[in-house]
Amino acid sequence: MAGPELVVRSTRVVTPEGTRPAAVAVADGRIAAVLPHSAAVPPGVPVEELGDDVLLPGLVDTHVHVNDPGRTAWEGFATATRAAAAGGVTTLVDMPLNSVPPTTTVAGLRVKRAVAGPAVHVDVGFWGGALPGNRAELRPLHDAGVFGFKAFLSPSGVEEFPHLGPDDLEAVAREVAGFGGLLIVHAEDPDRLDRAPRPEGPRYADFLASRPRAAEDAAVARLVAAAGRYGTRIHVLHLSSADALDTLAGARERGLPVTAETCPHFLTLTAEEVPDGATEFKCCPPIREAANRDALWDALAAGVLQCVVSDHSPCTPELKVPDFGRAWGGISSLQLGLPAVWTEARRRGYGLDDVARWMSAAPAALAGLTGKGAVEAGRDADFAVLAPDETFTVDPAALHHRNPVTAYAGRTLYGVVRSTWLRGRRIHHRGVLGGPAGRLLERA
Ligand SMILES: [Zn+2]
Numbered sequence: 001m002a003g004p005e006l007v008v009r010s011t012r013v014v015t016p017e018g019t020r021p022a023a024v025a026v027a028d029g030r031i032a033a034v035l036p037h038s039a040a041v042p043p044g045v046p047v048e049e050l051g052d053d054v055l056l057p058g059l060v061d062t063h064v065h066v067n068d069p070g071r072t073a074w075e076g077f078a079t080a081t082r083a084a085a086a087g088g089v090t091t092l093v094d095m096p097l098n099s100v101p102p103t104t105t106v107a108g109l110r111v112k113r114a115v116a117g118p119a120v121h122v123d124v125g126f127w128g129g130a131l132p133g134n135r136a137e138l139r140p141l142h143d144a145g146v147f148g149f150k151a152f153l154s155p156s157g158v159e160e161f162p163h164l165g166p167d168d169l170e171a172v173a174r175e176v177a178g179f180g181g182l183l184i185v186h187a188e189d190p191d192r193l194d195r196a197p198r199p200e201g202p203r204y205a206d207f208l209a210s211r212p213r214a215a216e217d218a219a220v221a222r223l224v225a226a227a228g229r230y231g232t233r234i235h236v237l238h239l240s241s242a243d244a245l246d247t248l249a250g251a252r253e254r255g256l257p258v259t260a261e262t263c264p265h266f267l268t269l270t271a272e273e274v275p276d277g278a279t280e281f282k283c284c285p286p287i288r289e290a291a292n293r294d295a296l297w298d299a300l301a302a303g304v305l306q307c308v309v310s311d312h313s314p315c316t317p318e319l320k321v322p323d324f325g326r327a328w329g330g331i332s333s334l335q336l337g338l339p340a341v342w343t344e345a346r347r348r349g350y351g352l353d354d355v356a357r358w359m360s361a362a363p364a365a366l367a368g369l370t371g372k373g374a375v376e377a378g379r380d381a382d383f384a385v386l387a388p389d390e391t392f393t394v395d396p397a398a399l400h401h402r403n404p405v406t407a408y409a410g411r412t413l414y415g416v417v418r419s420t421w422l423r424g425r426r427i428h429h430r431g432v433l434g435g436p437a438g439r440l441l442e443r444a
Pocket residue numbers: 063065095311313
C-alpha cells in the first residue's frame with residue numbers, strides 16, 4: 001500500500017463485485033485501492049474504523065430541483081446540498097426549472113453556477129432545459145457542460161418553462177441526437193390529462209383520477225418512437241405507471257437507447273394510504289396503488305427501470321394548501337431517499353448492493369459521471385456510511401432542506417446515515433455538517 005493519505009475500513013464495503021470486508025485506501029481524494037480488510041497500513045496513515053457500519057458509494061441524485069436563484073424561498077443550493085450531505089448523497093444534478101432564470105440558455109447556466117459555486121456542500125452538476133423556442137441554445141449549453149436536456153410533454157407548472165408540442169419534440173430529439181446529447185423527459189401526455197377529470201378538493205382519489213396511467217403510457221410510447229426514429233438517447237423521468245413498463249422493456253429488447261428512473265415515493269408510498277388533504281404527497285405523475293408499486297419493484301429488479309432518484313421538489317408550506325387541485329406538486333425527500341428505499345428494499349429481500357446500483361451506479365452512468373457511483377479504484381472517494389439495522393422516526397424539523405415539509409413525516413425508517421465523505425473528506429458526521437466543500441461538475 002503506497003502513499004495513501006487515509007484508509008477507511010469496514011466489514012461491509014459495497015463494491016461492484018459485491019459486499020465484503022475491505023480497507024479502502026484514499027489518495028488525492030480518489031480511491032487508490034480496495035484492499036483486504038487485514039491489509040497492512042503504512043505507519044502514520046490515519047485509519048477510519050467503521051466496524052460493521054456499511055460503506056456505500058456516495059449516492060448520485062440526478063433529479064433535484066434546487067430552485068435557486070429566483071425561488072430561493074422554496075429551496076437553495078446551501079440548504080439542498082446540506083440535506084444531500086446529511087442523507088449520504090455526494091453528487092446531485094440540478095433540474096433546469098423552478099429557478100429564475102431557468103437553465104435554458106448559456107447565460108442562465110452561468111447565473112446558476114455563480115450562485116451555486118460558493119454554497120454547495122456536495123458536488124453539483126446541471127441539466128439544461130429544452131423549450132419550444134430555444135433549440136439554438138442546446139448545442140452551446142451542451143458544450144458549456146450541462147449533462148443533458150430536460151423537456152416536458154405537458155405543462156410544467158411554471159410559465160417560464162413551456163412544454164414541447166409534438167412537432168417540437170421531433171425537432172428537439174433530432175437536434176439532441178445530432179450532437180450525441182441526452183434528452184430527459186417528464187412523460188405525461190397533455191391530451192390524456194385534458195380528458196381526465198379536473199383535480200379539485202382534498203380527496204386523493206380525485207387527484208389520482210386526474211393523472212391517469214394512460215397519460216404516462218402514451219407519452220412513453222411517443223418517446224420510444226422518437227428514440228427509434230432519430231437514435232436519440234432518451235431517459236424517462238420519474239416513471240410511476242407500471243402499465244408503461246412493457247413499452248420500456250420492448251424498447252430495450254430492440255436495443256433502443258431508452259432508460260428510465262423511478263423515485264423513492266413511488267416505491268415506498270401508496271395511494272391507498274394518502275390521507276385526504278395531505279398535499280405533501282402530491283406530485284406529478286402521482287403516487288399510485290399498492291399493486292402498481294409492486295410492479296415497479298419487479299421492473300427495478302429486472303433492469304427495466306435502472307435508477308432511483310429523489311425528484312426532490314420543494315416549495316414553501318403555504319403552497320401546500322389542503323386542496324389537490326391548487327397545491328404545488330412536489331415531494332421533498334433528498335435527505336431521506338436512502339433510508340426510505342432501504343426500508344422497503346430490505347422488506348422485499350433486496351440488499352444494499354441493489355440499492356447502491358439503483359441510487360449510485362446507475363444515475364452516475366446516466367449522467368456520464370465516470371468518477372462517481374462505485375467504491376472502486378480510480379473513482380472519487382465519495383462514501384455514505386450506513387447503520388442499516390438502526391431505525392429513526394422522521395421529524396421534518398430535523399431535516400436540512402429549507403422548508404420542513406415531507407411526505408415521510410412520522411415514519412420510522414431503517415438505515416441511519418452515520419457519515420458522508422466527499423473526495424476523501426468527511427463532510428457529515430452524526431448529524432453535524434462541515435463547510436461547503438462541494439465542486440461544480442461539467443459533462444466529461
Ligand atoms: Zn422533477
